[in-house]
Amino acid sequence: MISQPSCASPTMDGPKLKEVSVKLPKNFDRPDEPWTHYFTIDLLWTTLGYTLFHPFITWVICLCLRAQYTPYGAPEMRIAVAWAMAMSMIGIFNIFSERIAFGRPREVDLAEEVIVITGGVDGLGGLLAETYGMRNANVAVLDTKKVSDDEAEEKGVLYYECDVSDPKQVEAAVAEIVEDLGPPTILINNAGIVQAKPILDSTAEEVEQTFRTNTFSHFTTLRTFLPHMIQERRGTIVTVASVLGHVGAANLASYAASKAALIALHQSLRSELAQNPDADEIKTILVTPGQMGTEMFAGLKTPSNFLAPVVTPAEIAKDILRLIEKGESGEVAVPLYSKYIQILNVLPVGVQALVRRWSGLDTAVARSGMMKGAPKNK
Known part of the structure; x- marks a missing residue:
């Protein structure tokens, strides 16, 4: 526990700043863990959710293929478009599912x-x-x-x-x-x-x-x-x-x-x-x-x-x-x-x-x- 001293001088007029107790994080109390300790299925799932499972990213992949003049009939293009459509439909389904289950959100202030x-x-x-x-x-x-x-x-x-x-x-x-x-x-x-x-x-x-x-x-x-x-x-x-x-x-x-x-x-x-x-x-x-x-x-x-x-x-x-x-x-x-x-x-x-x-x-x-x-x- 340490105290942050007031910046005001004793000879200066006016109220002194409030002293605030600060408890620093005790990083030294935690054992060092290898990087593999932090690699979990949750991290992997979150990463996929923002990349290969995200509708916007999947359509960006399709655009990248077209930017390389990939024909629409090419197998990789068909797979990319099919995957993007599947992710989009799942995303839309989840939005409607939550709205049906929970209704519209309320305003919170x-x-x-x-x-x-x-x-x-x-x-x-x-x-x-x-x-x-x-x-x-x-x-x-x-x-x-x-x-x-x-x-x-x-x-x-x-x-x-x-x-x-x-x-x-x-x-x-x-x-x-x-x-x-x-x-x-x-x-x-x-x-x-x-x-x-x-x-x-x-x-x-x-x-x-x-x-x-x-x-x-x-x-x-x-x-x-x-x-x-x-x-x-x-x-x-x-x-x-x-x-x-x-x-x-x-x-x-x-x-x-x-x-x-x-x-x-x-x-x-x-x-x-x-x-x-x-x-x-x-x-x-x-x-x-x-x-x-x-x-x-x-x-x-x-x-x-x-x-x-x-x-x-x-x-x-x-x-x-x-x-x-x-x-x-x-x-x-x-x-x-x-x-x-x-x-x-x-x-x-x-x-x-x-x-x-x-x-x-x-x-x-x-x-x-x-x-x-x-x-x-x-």
Whole structure:
């Protein structure tokens, strides 16, 4: 921690500049990784999406061939034109598909929005809160962890000490937020905990605690915040679930089950909002990330860094921010496998068993040492 000294001289008149605490990145704490560590299927897929799979680029290739006087009947020209037409049709289909599914985007002006983030002191929620705080947005965080007034002022965020699993605390916090900032219009349901234990070793109290924090809290916040959005006739609701909600995992039964419930809750919420004429401008975003590089899953390793890289909160936050600020509904699923993991459930059961065995999905928690210690928060 270093302090930036004031540039004003003690003998000069006028107020001194505010001293700002700066925490420099600790690059030296990170081990040096070979370049192959950063070469993943996600990077490859993104690169292809901006090149060979991009309609504009594919038509540019056709123009380049014509610039070389390639005849229209030449095999390479026919292949290039056919590929460009296929990419264009897929792109147009995706545009219409998203419009049918999610409707038209709403206008978003951060100065007019009130953003509420549960579990927003650290991790993914903390990053989102600090990002919006730096942009002078109206941000309120609900979390059980305390934050000093000086830190809150420095980040530009209002923190409310609140256990989101307690409906009374949430209702009291919402009343304060409405008085301090105004009616909430963006809700990011991010709070969550994980208890890594076999089913037979889990107590009823531990399972209930996981569901109260990970699942029941979403019902509470929706019942409390959604009426304000309907009254304002605009809003965005972000549901942070997990890829484990699609596949489950040994020793994470309560966590996976609570996240699976969120995926179903999100679909039900979308259906109910579609039937409410006053909710036409209320957008929904489902987040199903793979393994994040946070304290929550510290020590857990994926079987293949190429196929299943560990994602940073910044990568997920970037996509969430993009959808929120474009006023769109949608889904955030990173890395790439989390977007298509549902295909696993329609494969023959023997293939599913082989994939789970090869991936180490059901042995990763036991190897990581996560089952030692207290529950971890996001």
